[in-house]
Amino acid sequence: xxxxxxxxxxxxxxxxxxxxxxxxxxxxxxxxxxxxxxxxxxxxxxxxxxxxxxxxxxxxxxxxxxxxxxxxxxxxxxxxxxxxxxxxxxxxxxxxxxxxxxxxxxxxxxxxxxxxxxxxxxxxxxxxxxxxxxxxxxxxxxxxxxxxxxxxxxxxxxxxxxxxxxxxxxxxxxxxxxxxxxxxxxxxxxxxxxxxxxxxxxxxxxxxxxxxxxxxxxxxxxxxxxxxxxxxxxxxxxxxxxxxxxxxxxxxxxxxxxxxxxxxxxxxxxxxxxxxxxxxxxxxxxxxxxxxxxxxxxxxxxxxxxxxxxxxxxxxxxxxxxxxxxxxxxxxxxxxxxxxxxxxxxxxxxxxxxxxxxxxxxxxxxxxxxxxxxxxxxxxxxxxxxxxxxxxxxxxxxxxxxxxxxxxxxxxxxxxxxxxxxxxxxxxxxxxxxxxxxxxxxxxxxxxxxxxxxxxxxxxxxxxxxxxxxxxxxxxxxxxxxxxxxxxxxxxxx
Amino acid sequence: xxxxxxxxxxxxxxxxxxxxxxxxxxxxxxxxxxxxxxxxxxxxxxxxxxxxxxxxxxxxxxxxxxxxxxxxxxxxxxxxxxxxxxxxxxxxxxxxxxxxxxxxxxxxxxxxxxxxxxxxxxxxxxxxxxxxxxxxxxxxxxxxxxxxxxxxxxxxxxxxxxxxxxxxxxxxxxxxxxxxxxxxxxxxxxxxxxxxxxxxxxxxxxxxxxxxxxxxxxxxxxxxxxxxxxxxxxxxxxxxxxxxxxxxxxxxxxxxxxxxxxxxxxxxxxxxxxxxxxxxxxxxxxxxxxxxxxxxxxxxxxxxxxxxxxxxxxxxxxxxxxxx
Numbered sequence: 001x002x003x004x005x006x007x008x009x010x011x012x013x014x015x016x017x018x019x020x021x022x023x024x025x026x027x028x029x030x031x032x033x034x035x036x037x038x039x040x041x042x043x044x045x046x047x048x049x050x051x052x053x054x055x056x057x058x059x060x061x062x063x064x065x066x067x068x069x070x071x072x073x074x075x076x077x078x079x080x081x082x083x084x085x086x087x088x089x090x091x092x093x094x095x096x097x098x099x100x101x102x103x104x105x106x107x108x109x110x111x112x113x114x115x116x117x118x119x120x121x122x123x124x125x126x127x128x129x130x131x132x133x134x135x136x137x138x139x140x141x142x143x144x145x146x147x148x149x150x151x152x153x154x155x156x157x158x159x160x161x162x163x164x165x166x167x168x169x170x171x172x173x174x175x176x177x178x179x180x181x182x183x184x185x186x187x188x189x190x191x192x193x194x195x196x197x198x199x200x201x202x203x204x205x206x207x208x209x210x211x212x213x214x215x216x217x218x219x220x221x222x223x224x225x226x227x228x229x230x231x232x233x234x235x236x237x238x239x240x241x242x243x244x245x246x247x248x249x250x251x252x253x254x255x256x257x258x259x260x261x262x263x264x265x266x267x268x269x270x271x272x273x274x275x276x277x278x279x280x281x282x283x284x285x286x287x288x289x290x291x292x293x294x295x296x297x298x299x300x301x302x303x304x305x306x307x308x309x310x311x312x313x314x315x316x317x318x319x320x321x322x323x324x325x326x327x328x329x330x331x332x333x334x335x336x337x338x339x340x341x342x343x344x345x346x347x348x349x350x351x352x353x354x355x356x357x358x359x360x361x362x363x364x365x366x367x368x369x370x371x372x373x374x375x376x377x378x379x380x381x382x383x384x385x386x387x388x389x390x391x392x393x394x395x396x397x398x399x400x401x402x403x404x405x406x407x408x409x410x411x412x413x414x415x416x417x418x419x420x421x422x423x424x425x426x427x428x429x430x431x432x433x434x435x436x437x438x439x440x441x442x443x444x445x446x447x448x449x450x451x452x453x454x455x456x457x458x459x460x461x462x463x464x465x466x467x468x469x470x471x472x473x474x475x476x477x478x479x480x481x482x483x484x485x486x487x488x489x490x491x492x493x494x
Numbered sequence: 495x496x497x498x499x500x501x502x503x504x505x506x507x508x509x510x511x512x513x514x515x516x517x518x519x520x521x522x523x524x525x526x527x528x529x530x531x532x533x534x535x536x537x538x539x540x541x542x543x544x545x546x547x548x549x550x551x552x553x554x555x556x557x558x559x560x561x562x563x564x565x566x567x568x569x570x571x572x573x574x575x576x577x578x579x580x581x582x583x584x585x586x587x588x589x590x591x592x593x594x595x596x597x598x599x600x601x602x603x604x605x606x607x608x609x610x611x612x613x614x615x616x617x618x619x620x621x622x623x624x625x626x627x628x629x630x631x632x633x634x635x636x637x638x639x640x641x642x643x644x645x646x647x648x649x650x651x652x653x654x655x656x657x658x659x660x661x662x663x664x665x666x667x668x669x670x671x672x673x674x675x676x677x678x679x680x681x682x683x684x685x686x687x688x689x690x691x692x693x694x695x696x697x698x699x700x701x702x703x704x705x706x707x708x709x710x711x712x713x714x715x716x717x718x719x720x721x722x723x724x725x726x727x728x729x730x731x732x733x734x735x736x737x738x739x740x741x742x743x744x745x746x747x748x749x750x751x752x753x754x755x756x757x758x759x760x761x762x763x764x765x766x767x768x769x770x771x772x773x774x775x776x777x778x779x780x781x782x783x784x785x786x787x788x789x790x791x792x793x794x795x796x797x798x799x800x801x802x803x804x805x806x807x808x809x810x811x812x813x814x815x816x817x818x
Contacts, residue, residue, distance in 0.1 A: 072703075073700075074704040074709055077718055
């Protein structure tokens with residue numbers, strides 16, 4: 001049952017599987033209980049019947065002493081009929097009782113047509129005759145018990161004892177050992193009727209409990225589907241629903257909380273990516289602007305020098321002097337503007353400093369603490385002159401990804417090395433291992449991570465590195481750090 | 495709940511049963527076999543109830559400061575285990591005699607005869623056989639009349655499934671007698687065997703007494719006995735009341751007519767008292783309650799009898815060893 005159920009119920013969802021499984025368990029339990037009850041009843045009836053028959057034989061033996069002594073057949077008959085065949089008993093339930101006198105002849109019986117009065121014990125069925133002989137031929141009055149193997153019939157014989165232990169006769173009582181057919185069918189009928197009712201009630205209760213148990217799962221499923229669709233109002237309603245699910249203290253609540261955390265992480269990642277794209281765009285604009293300003297600045301210097309040279313040479317009439325002044329003012333204005341642009345661009349392109357790395361660490365620590373992730377930070381300023389913004393972006397992105405990958409109570413380690421004109425930033429995490437093929441796919445932007453650990457961020461990181469002339473590679477993992485990424489920066493081209 | 499029965503002033507044959515109801519009200523319920531249509535519930539005031547009660551006390555046997563209790567012995571010459579019938583009969587007799595009446599029932603005829611002898615019973619309905627045996631000690635009070643005559647027969651019955659057809663087929667078989675002091679249930683069969691030169695003590699393989707005609711019928715019907723000797727009046731009454739029982743028996747032979755079991759008084763009973771008791775029995779057809787009892791008994795009436803009615807029994811008794 002336990003192995004078959006999952007396969008049989010495989011096409012159904014948990015919302016059906018659980019109630020159906022509970023119903024099935026209730027039904028099987030009911031059948032087992034009914035079968036056990038039947039066996040117990042059978043055994044109980046057997047024990048009871050023997051005890052009752054023994055008691056009946058003993059009681060009749062005592063009651064018949066006087067009728068046998070007085071040869072009062074009618075009194076004996078009435079006593080035996082009342083005791084062995086009380087009103088309301090069916091033929092199948094009646095115990096076969098015969099009283100024999102000391103000569104071994106039938107003295108009285110409630111069934112005189114079966115055992116006529118005066119019939120000798122030799123004409124009785126063997127079990128009855130055998131039991132009678134055991135008592136009548138015994139030296140001391142003692143009851144006897146004869147069981148007929150295979151027939152299920154038990155005969156109990158009790159001596160009718162007079163004064164001074166004189167055996168006046170014997171009472172024979174025989175009964176079927178177990179349930180009669182009529183009793184058996186009655187018991188089975190009642191068990192079936194009552195069992196069916198009980199099982200129906202239990203099965204319905206099981207189904208109801210099952211539906212109630214799976215209801216939170218259904219709500220979580222609805223919330224997850226609604227979140228995936230991201231329809232405005234529906235998502236808000238789903239969020240409210242998710243808050244309710246998260247409030248539960250059971251596994252469904254845990255699932256809900258994990259899902260909510262995942263949604264938050266995805267949102268944060270998306271926000272980060274948006275910021276990085278914007279920063280990159282701004283950096284590109286800055287680079288372009290600086291390039292233009294640089295290109296414009298050189299001719300401007302030449303033109304201003306040419307105007308100055310013309311003035312020093314003299315012989316400038318008023319109109320020319322006026323034109324030169326006009327040109328100079330114009331060029332100065334252009335120069336100031338360009339100079340301002342150059343200054344601005346130069347401010348975004350400053351070299352990486354220790355304070356930049358320190359700022360970065362300050363930025364990342366709270367995120368690591370939020371995840372309860374251990375962050376070991378040992379990034380040092382490179383000897384090379386590297387642009388601060390892209391380096392910071394690369395380090396920020398890689399470290400955030402590592403924190404997400406390391407997960408709750410994980411470990412992230414960041415350190416730098418420098419050799420042969422190259423500066424390497426090592427970012428390792430204790431999360432699941434990342435293989436080279438997957439890294440390649442992620443950095444090429446051809447695959448998005450379903451769990452949000454690695455996504456567009458790696459692609460952007462790879463592009464920034466590429467722009468800077470560096471690259472991202474996967475280093476061999478060690479015992480602690482399952483994934484170790486190395487961002488290698490080289491000296492930018494002049 | 496019944497406290498007392500009173501005669502209904504509007505019908506001397508009807509008596510009413512008084513049951514307490516509320517503080518002063520009483521329910522007047524017809525008793526016995528009074529027809530259902532006659533049933534009525536009448537709430538009376540206490541005064542009406544007392545005056546009606548006083549007016550209805552009959553004069554017979556009503557004198558004296560403490561009326562004696564009349565004890566009436568019964569034997570199974572009729573179906574004496576019918577308690578409702580006995581209740582009806584007792585109420586009728588009490589109403590007619592103005593005395594309390596108690597029925598005295600015992601296990602055997604001899605025990606009932608002993609109650610007459612030792613004063614435990616004043617009257618008794620006994621069999622003709624003990625009557626002829628103790629005729630000198632007894633006063634003949636009344637004889638029931640059944641089917642127009644104060645006579646009845648003894649029936650020799652057999653198991654309806656057996657192949658027995660005449661009495662002689664019963665040799666070596668099991669036989670059920672009623673009582674050693676029963677004419678129809680013992681004396682007649684003994685006489686029949688002796689008349690046919692058979693020894694009653696050895697003719698049957700086994701015989702036993704049931705001390706009741708009804709039990710003889712049951713013993714034969716159940717197959718406990720192959721045959722039995724029984725009061726014809728009892729068998730016929732049973733055939734009406736319990737045909738399923740008598741249907742399992744078959745009448746092999748009917749005897750000549752005998753005097754019906756009489757009602758007798760003990761020797762010490764006052765003659766006036768005996769006459770009053772006899773009159774109460776003779777008057778039964780005049781009262782609806784008495785007629786109801788007679789109908790239940792399947793009798794016509796009680797009539798005066800004489801010892802000559804029992805001559806046949808006396809002749810048979812002379813051939814029988816003294817039994818009591």
